[in-house]
Amino acid sequence: MKKVIALFAFFTMLNIGMVQSAFAQDEVESEAVEVAEEQVAAEEETAVVEEVAAPAAAEEVVAEPAAEQGLHKILKQKIIEGGAGFMGALLLCFILGLALAIERILYLNLASTDTKKLLKEVEDALNNGGVEAAKDVCRNTRGPIASIFYQGLLRYDEGIDVVEKTVVSYGGVQTGLLEKNLSWISLFIGIAPMLGFLGTVIGMIEAFDRIQQAGDLSATVVAGGIKVALITTVGGLIVGMILQLFYNYIVSKIDDLVNDMEDASISLLDLVLKYNLKK
Numbered sequence: 001m002k003k004v005i006a007l008f009a010f011f012t013m014l015n016i017g018m019v020q021s022a023f024a025q026d027e028v029e030s031e032a033v034e035v036a037e038e039q040v041a042a043e044e045e046t047a048v049v050e051e052v053a054a055p056a057a058a059e060e061v062v063a064e065p066a067a068e069q070g071l072h073k074i075l076k077q078k079i080i081e082g083g084a085g086f087m088g089a090l091l092l093c094f095i096l097g098l099a100l101a102i103e104r105i106l107y108l109n110l111a112s113t114d115t116k117k118l119l120k121e122v123e124d125a126l127n128n129g130g131v132e133a134a135k136d137v138c139r140n141t142r143g144p145i146a147s148i149f150y151q152g153l154l155r156y157d158e159g160i161d162v163v164e165k166t167v168v169s170y171g172g173v174q175t176g177l178l179e180k181n182l183s184w185i186s187l188f189i190g191i192a193p194m195l196g197f198l199g200t201v202i203g204m205i206e207a208f209d210r211i212q213q214a215g216d217l218s219a220t221v222v223a224g225g226i227k228v229a230l231i232t233t234v235g236g237l238i239v240g241m242i243l244q245l246f247y248n249y250i251v252s253k254i255d256d257l258v259n260d261m262e263d264a265s266i267s268l269l270d271l272v273l274k275y276n277l278k279k
Contacts, residue, residue, distance in 0.1 A: 086199035086232045090192055094239040097188035100181045101246035108178065108253045113143035115264045122149060122268070126275045131156050144174035144257065145264045152268055163272055167265045174261060178254045182247070189243045196236020203229025 118141055125133035131153055138150035152167040207226060 086195055086202075087235060089195050090232070090235045090239055093188045093192045093195070094242070097185050097192075097239070097243040098246070100185050100188075101243065101250065104181060104185070104250045105246070105253070108250065108257065111143050111178065111257060113141065113145045113260075115145060115260050115267075118146060118149070119264065119267050119271070123271055126271060131275075144178065145261055148174060148261060148265060149268055152265075152272070156272065160269070160272060160276065164269055167268065171261050171265055175254075175258055178257055182250065182254075185243060185247050185250070189240050189247060192239035192243070193233075193236040196233040196239075199232025199236075200229045203232065 118137075121137045121141075122134045125137045129136075135150060135153050138146045138153065148167055148170050151170040152163045155162045155166050204226065207229065
């Protein structure tokens with residue numbers, strides 16, 4: 001009897017363990033299924049998000065180059081499209097002309113002198129120290145007006161007529177120095193548009209050659225050739241206009257300096273006459 005009860009108890013415990021293991025296995029399998037379903041749902045959501053974000057990203061990719069493309073990149077692209085030969089020549093004209101213009105502007109600004117202050121100092125020097133003191137004042141002052149004064153005072157002993165002729169002659173020399181390299185700037189102003197037109201004509205000839213070779217009037221061939229041809233004209237006109245602005249400023253600056261030189265020369269002659277009368 002005890003053996004029967006023990007066997008019954010053993011089989012009961014075995015059945016209970018098998019049931020528990022089955023429940024545990026079912027729970028594990030259900031959990032695995034739930035995890036798999038969650039992963040699938042997450043992947044589907046990610047795919048949907050990527051599909052929604054893809055057009056926006058594409059738009060950003062398309063729009064980004066246009067936004068990031070700077071002015072120097074656009075100019076570089078147009079120079080390449082216009083042709084290395086003519087656009088390089090136009091760029092060389094622009095660089096040389098601009099360098100000469102900047103040099104003239106710096107020179108003219110340094111040549112500017114406070115005429116009233118210089119005349120007052122020369123007058124005080126003549127009254128207090130004579131001609132030699134006035135020469136020292138002119139020697140230590142920068143600018144063409146001081147140079148004209150110095151050349152006139154150097155010939156003070158030869159008479160007022162010689163002083164006047166010296167002032168006039170040396171004024172012409174200083175005017176020539178002020179106008180130095182202006183002819184080169186005007187050359188670049190004139191040659192830049194001509195190079196542009198020449199590039200346009202050659203580009204049009206090449207465009208018609210392509211049409212003749214194709215044997216058919218294609219809008220793409222015509223538009224592309226004409227666009228490339230007209231880039232040189234635009235470049236030449238831009239270079240000419242920029243250099244023309246600098247040229248006009250330089251000319252106006254020279255005119256102002258020449259007027260100051262003429263007025264100052266007349267004032268110097270008056271000072272010399274007064275000094276002779278006092279002697």
